[in-house]
Amino acid sequence: MKSKRTHTCGALRKEHAGQSVVLMGWVDRRRDHGGVIFIDLRDRYGKTQIVFNPENEAVYQTAKTLRGEFVIAVKGQVAIRPEGMANEALATGEIEVIADECEVLNPAKTPPFEIIDNIEVSEELRLKYRYLDLRRPSMQSNLLLRHRLYQVVRRYFDENGFVEVETPMLMKSTPEGARDYLVPSRLHKGKFYALPQSPQTYKQILMVAGFDRYFQIVKCFRDEDLRADRQPEFTQIDVEMSFVDADDVLSMVEGLMQRVMKDIKSVDIDTPFPRLSYEEAMEKYGSDKPDLRFGAQLVDISDFVRASEFRVFREVLENHGAVKGLRVPGGAKYSRKRIDELTEFVKEFGAKGLVAIKIGEADWDSGLAKFFDEGLRRKITSAFGAEAGDLLLIIADERERTNVVLGNLRNRLAREENWIPEGQYHFSWVVDFPLLEYDEEEQRYVARHHPFTSPMEEDVHLMDSAPEKVRAKAYDLVLNGYEIAGGSIRIHKRELQNKMFSLLKISPEEAERKFGFLLEAFEYGAPPHGGIAFGFDRLAMILAGRQSIRDVIAFPKTNSALSLMDGAPSEVDERQLQELGIKIIDP
Numbered sequence: 001m002k003s004k005r006t007h008t009c010g011a012l013r014k015e016h017a018g019q020s021v022v023l024m025g026w027v028d029r030r031r032d033h034g035g036v037i038f039i040d041l042r043d044r045y046g047k048t049q050i051v052f053n054p055e056n057e058a059v060y061q062t063a064k065t066l067r068g069e070f071v072i073a074v075k076g077q078v079a080i081r082p083e084g085m086a087n088e089a090l091a092t093g094e095i096e097v098i099a100d101e102c103e104v105l106n107p108a109k110t111p112p113f114e115i116i117d118n119i120e121v122s123e124e125l126r127l128k129y130r131y132l133d134l135r136r137p138s139m140q141s142n143l144l145l146r147h148r149l150y151q152v153v154r155r156y157f158d159e160n161g162f163v164e165v166e167t168p169m170l171m172k173s174t175p176e177g178a179r180d181y182l183v184p185s186r187l188h189k190g191k192f193y194a195l196p197q198s199p200q201t202y203k204q205i206l207m208v209a210g211f212d213r214y215f216q217i218v219k220c221f222r223d224e225d226l227r228a229d230r231q232p233e234f235t236q237i238d239v240e241m242s243f244v245d246a247d248d249v250l251s252m253v254e255g256l257m258q259r260v261m262k263d264i265k266s267v268d269i270d271t272p273f274p275r276l277s278y279e280e281a282m283e284k285y286g287s288d289k290p291d292l293r294f295g296a297q298l299v300d301i302s303d304f305v306r307a308s309e310f311r312v313f314r315e316v317l318e319n320h321g322a323v324k325g326l327r328v329p330g331g332a333k334y335s336r337k338r339i340d341e342l343t344e345f346v347k348e349f350g351a352k353g354l355v356a357i358k359i360g361e362a363d364w365d366s367g368l369a370k371f372f373d374e375g376l377r378r379k380i381t382s383a384f385g386a387e388a389g390d391l392l393l394i395i396a397d398e399r400e401r402t403n404v405v406l407g408n409l410r411n412r413l414a415r416e417e418n419w420i421p422e423g424q425y426h427f428s429w430v431v432d433f434p435l436l437e438y439d440e441e442e443q444r445y446v447a448r449h450h451p452f453t454s455p456m457e458e459d460v461h462l463m464d465s466a467p468e469k470v471r472a473k474a475y476d477l478v479l480n481g482y483e484i485a486g487g488s489i490r491i492h493k494r495e496l497q498n499k500m501f502s503l504l505k506i507s508p509e510e511a512e513r514k515f516g517f518l519l520e521a522f523e524y525g526a527p528p529h530g531g532i533a534f535g536f537d538r539l540a541m542i543l544a545g546r547q548s549i550r551d552v553i554a555f556p557k558t559n560s561a562l563s564l565m566d567g568a569p570s571e572v573d574e575r576q577l578q579e580l581g582i583k584i585i586d587p
Contacts, residue, residue: 001103003075010046014094016078021097023048024105026135027070028115030063037063041074044140049087049096050074062102069108069115069132075101123550128564130555142552145264146540150217152263153237156256162213162239167202169195169219174514179223181232189581195221195233198533200450201518203240204490207529208521212242217536231537231549232561239487240531246473246489249530250429253477253485257427264543267425273477277432282400286407288433291481292426294419298406299384300324301394310371312355313396322399325355326410327384328417331391332358332365345412346395351405355394359386411481425542428478435459435472436503444505449474451500452518453488454530460496467503473530484539487532494522 003022012021028042037052037060052063066072076097087093112129113121117138126133133139154164173180173194180194196202198220206214216238223232241249254271261267274292281290284297302323305313313323328334334356343354358365364377372380384392393409395402414420435455436445445467447453455463459470473489491497497519501511511519537549550556557563577583 001073001075001101003073005073008045009041009043009048010091012048012078012092012095012097014080017080017095019078020075020100021078022073022075023050023097024073025071026108026115027066027068027072030066030068032064039063039066039072039074041072042135044144046091048092049081049090050076050099051079051096052099052102056100059099059102062104063099065104067108067110069111069135070104071106071108073103073105074099124558124564127550127556127558130565134554139551142540142544142546143554145544146552148264149260149536149540149543152260153215153217153256156259157213157215157239160213160252160255162215163211164216165206165211165214166216167196167199167218171196171202172514174201181221181223184580184582186579197222198236198450199238200452201515203238203531204452204492204518204526204529205521207240207242207492208524208526212527214238214240214531226557226559226561231553232557234549235536237485237534237536237539238531239533240529242527242529244489244528244530246431246475246530249487249489249532250475253532254427257477260539260543261425265425269425269427273427273429275429275431278430278434279432281430282403282407286403286405286410287481288430288476289478289481289483290407290428290430291411291414291420292428292478293421293424293480294414296326296410296414296419298324298326298403298410301380301383304376304379304383305372308372308376310368316396320399321397322402323394323396324402324406325384325392325394326406326413327386328391328393328413329387330389331393332360332389334358334391342393342409342412346405346409349405349408350401351395351397355392355396357392357394359388359390359392361388424480426480430476430478431474432456433472433474433476434468435470435474436467438468445503447500447504448472449486449488451504451506452490452497454491454496455500463499463503475532477532477534479539479542482538482542483535484542485532485534487530489528489530492522492526492528494519497522 005024006022009023009025023041025041025043028040028047031038035054039050039052040047041050052060054060074097076099078095079098081094081096111132112125113119113132115132115135117136134143157164170183170193173182173192178197180197183193183195185191185193199216199218203214218236218238219233220236221233224230226232241252254273258269258271261269276290278288281288283300284290286298300322302317305323306317308314316323339356346354355368357368359381363369369377386392395405397405433448435448435453437448439446449472454473456471456473462470475487476483477485491500498508498511537553540552541549544552546552555563555565562568
């Protein structure tokens with residue numbers, strides 16, 4: 001059969017009845033009804049039912065040999081299905097194609113798993129046979145969504161005057177945070193390029209160069225421990241703007257999110273997004289990426305219990321800690337075993353224990369009641385907004401740890417108790433981050449975002465006397481409990497950048513060695529600038545309703561950074577190593 005494909009497997013409808021067509025694709029299902037053979041032919045556009053009648057002996061005999069995943073070409077006539085035989089589950093369900101000719105373009109071995117959604121198969125097997133996994137409708141839908149997201153982003157920034165500029169994949173190693181992936185140079189033995197963790201310095205250079213609005217959808221690389229929403233190579237939407245303040249960047253991003261949600265999910269979202277300070281987010285939700293689709297705010301009862309007879313609470317408060325908790329509606333039904341499980345859970349995040357108080361019809365149903373007088377018990381119950389049948393879960397510890405522990409407990413309970421409404425998208429900004437955080441292991445301050453983040457003007461004077469109190473002009477965009485973007489207004493003057501490096505214990509020599517080109521650029525008229533970078537994979541994951549970014553990446557790595565399909569990373573031959581001047585030392 002020499003004919004070319006005329007239609008895809010998702011294109012034919014009733015109006016095509018009587019036409020001669022040629023379809024090509026994969027055998028999805030074969031059904032032999034004792035005479036007539038039916039084949040569901042599949043491609044990425046959909047499925048079409050093909051009918052093989054025994055009257056056409058040659059084509060019928062071919063149909064008898066067909067098996068799942070055979071690649072075939074079929075020529076035939078489009079016919080409307082008999083009365084009552086339409087398949088409403090298929091877009092092509094009102095028609096079928098009566099085969100006149102059939103050619104096997106390529107037979108197939110029996111695949112290691114069925115090419116269907118919701119298949120119970122290990123992720124390792126899926127990744128090993130990724131080319132089969134990607135044939136499944138849900139996986140193809142994920143990648144098509146990702147494709148549409150690319151197009152929406154590019155159109156939006158182009159319409160708003162942004163220039164797409166590609167930055168180098170081989171750059172100078174400037175590790176500050178995660179480890180770099182290093183690439184040895186053959187021409188300059190003993191020297192290495194690094195794969196970019198981010199185009200941060202390049203996009204700032206572009207601002208110095210006068211490209212006042214830049215964006216790029218770019219690959220980034222970080223050699224760090226992995227989890228469901230991390231990969232060693234990932235994709236960012238990278239954005240930078242000159243002559244702007246934080247409000248300008250946030251407004252531009254909100255417009256992008258409106259466009260994305262409308263074009264990808266057909267959802268209208270309101271702007272401006274709510275803004276929470278970092279301190280407010282941590283105090284109310286125990287997280288700097290709070291999921292605001294549900295309430296369950298943390299309640300601080302430190303002032304209430306400061307004078308109580310309960311020694312555990314009193315001692316924590318004497319050491320400047322905090323006593324906080326959250327309410328579990330209907331949680332008084334929890335068994336001792338369930339509470340013990342939650343206690344073990346909070347210990348994983350550093351808590352010493354968990355106080356559980358059940359609210360009875362008249363009073364507390366708890367042995368702790370004796371440590372609090374009746375009036376104090378009523379005040380605490382009221383502070384939580386608790387009612388009979390509820391459960392109070394309380395942590396007493398150093399304030400930051402208390403917040404983080406309760407934040408993780410809040411998220412766990414939300415999943416287990418179905419507090420999270422389906423189909424909602426809640427965006428928010430977290431702003432006013434601390435500029436620095438103290439690293440006990442390194443015994444120095446490190447940048448909470450990156451060392452090019454500008455401090456608030458009104459806090460610059462604190463950089464010498466109280467650096468821990470300096471706030472950054474930084475902002476994170478949060479969607480449904482995920483940080484999907486982070487950015488800041490940048491430092492654009494060498495004097496302030498040098499001061500920042502000094503706080504980070506980066507010597508002038510080290511700063512010159514790592515960032516000298518950027519520091520020198522600042523002396524040639526660098527404009528005020530700022531930007532943001534989106535986790536493209538994470539955004540696609542949320543929009544696709546998946547739990548792992550591996551489901552929206554065509555060829556992802558495992559949690560141990562292995563590519564099971566092609567065997568990367570792999571050994572290379574000795575000749576390649578010699579050309580690079582590299583010798584492998586057996587550990």
